[in-house]
Amino acid sequence: MAVVSIIGPKGGIGKTTLSINTAAALTRLLPPRDKKSDNRVCLFDLDLRLPTISSLLDSHPNKSFYDLFETLANKTWQIDFLRNFYQIISRFQWFLEGRIDAGDENLARCLAHFRNFNAELFLFTEFPQGDLLHELILDRNRVLAPKDLTLLRPILDRLDMDAFRQTLKRHENNSWPIVEEFIKYIEEYHFSILGGEIPILGKKAHRKRINEPELLLLFLDVLGKVLKRYDYVILDTPAGGVHHLSSLINVIDQVIFVFDLSNNIAVNGSIDALHSFIDYYEDFYQDFQDHKLTGLDKAHAQRLVAERGEEAVLNSLKNKKLGIVFNRCQNTREIPPSLKKLREYLDTLDKLETYKDRIQIVGMVPHHKVINITNNRGALFYNKDQGLTGHVDQIAQSILGADARPTLNSPDKDILRFLKIQNWLGFSKKLGRIASI
Template structure:
């Protein structure tokens, strides 16, 4: 399994376009045939997912549904399970089976008093009203012995039936991965994510900042990643702040540099810098055994899968790659390279990182991409010159970047590599002409 994340500082610089077409090129390079578990394109843009509509292919369930489902699982099923245990202890006490000094009963009582009920929806559950009643009575029940006042409320709850319902809910509350993955026959790869703005819903914005919820979301993604040989993640503008743990499982980060826009170039350099910082911090914390929270939970799972030694190597070998987009001439490439080198030099990081930052590919400013922008961003296969550009990116990824030049190489070598494909310039010009006529 290999995970490639396409990142960039802002919208409109070509992350989605490059994600889609890299996925297409990788698919062809791997010759996926009928194997539906080779490549998956993940739309991690939770604010404005676009891939499903761009490719006009719609999974049965989207990340919006996933959020709803996890929400249900985290807050309803878990809440109901806690209440179930609580009621069991209370009932034993009321029936005189245990005394007031029983540890579990004391725990249950404290839990009862402190429970956060804000997210509980009583209406969907058979014993919801009784639970609601029990919770309202909290204000009158000040000491453990007063639990006896709950007798008549608790009698309304049939614990056997409660348990059966809970087990049923537990089964359906778990997201079924297959419903979220959509294999597109025409393209030979799968997509997941989309399609309504997930973070548009207030509840979801809240959820994504809750560690417990986030961990469940990441667990689900991790499950998806495990299924595929290659995963391309289209990452939202500015990266994945709330998903920083996700960065731990990524093998390669591809930074998109929009050469037509100096501000965007500076933004991409800044994103590159953030990642270097992030990796260094992560590596240091890992070495010192100081990882916390989500990072730690995630790494523990990774260790279980890969082994400890492997993991350290894995973290140290993470790859940083650059794809230049909207390129119009070589001078732009030289300028951008200079800006990157200068910046890293100022940070005193150039020598350490120059050989780790690979130049993976280049996409020219191109009419075909522009005219296809509304419906289908899939330019791969529509234009031979562009397809070959993407083939180079795919080859780089498949070689673990070993064939790609790095910032340590000189500009000439880099530019020669980036134009290393059959030169169908005539074809290129022709397609451009066709495209502008179509426009």
């Protein structure tokens, strides 16, 4: 599986447009595994604030991310919390019954967990005996050492552990989301989409919850299960990355940076954002190597290491492919000055040497009215205009790792020749028009 993030500095520069059409191009270029299963590409709307893909394509999964979030927050997360709580209390009771002593390592761990875990989001009233659990939490500051556990005895004595176990059992089977419900395979385009149309972060309680590492980890777990089913996953990544899902962004294989050529300010913004991205990537890679990741990043990385091995994760970080797509290009003459600016900027920051061979130029999409028109009609431009098709195919071929791409280090004329070739192929009948591009 390869995960590709299409990312860019701000809204309105074409990330979603390029994600959708690149997914279509990839789907067409990949040979189907067999006739029945050509479902190898997944397009994934990572925008938690303003998801747009499902309405753009007028295609709606049974359940959106909003539902996923609800399920995780209100069910899975709650049950996980409850399960932890049960284990902690069991230890406490063993101690009070004299079955383990005060030096027990697990008891110390449970005590620390009990004192620190975040109970704010737990819905005490939703569960039988929730009031007793709440009382325990209210008393927890008094419990500093194992001997203080006797203070909890009156509450613990009232707690029916058999009933507690029954509650856990009852919820066990239906607390985990069914991933199929969140995927929609689009017959017309032969790829799947994942995402939703309701902004998850529109709800205040969700905005609060999204900062909970435990919950985000569950979220990433579910996403991981879905992503594994596909050969290629295209992430439509909202402006500036996704703060809350940055752990996901950090471990993906390829990043395609949308470089907005529509005006000078956009060009400067794109350059700056590309540099910030590199900075962030370097920090993450370094922290991973030094075992200094913290919080969600750490937890997520640990899971990946457990799954694939440390070396594989390290390699995928080290070899992360970085590419640029120029979008909204009115004329290819705009490209060399932007490249010059980008090189100079990276050079000033001592990054050019490291990245000049690494940052590939993977494609270019002209500013074209067909794009806007088809977008507004909820359709792909990919199959509507041959010239544009060529450009998107070029991006998709880069993702497939076809042949060598020019890099930031290539002479401008090679870069331009590469970007223009597709015009000639695509527009063989419209040579007159293409000559002016």
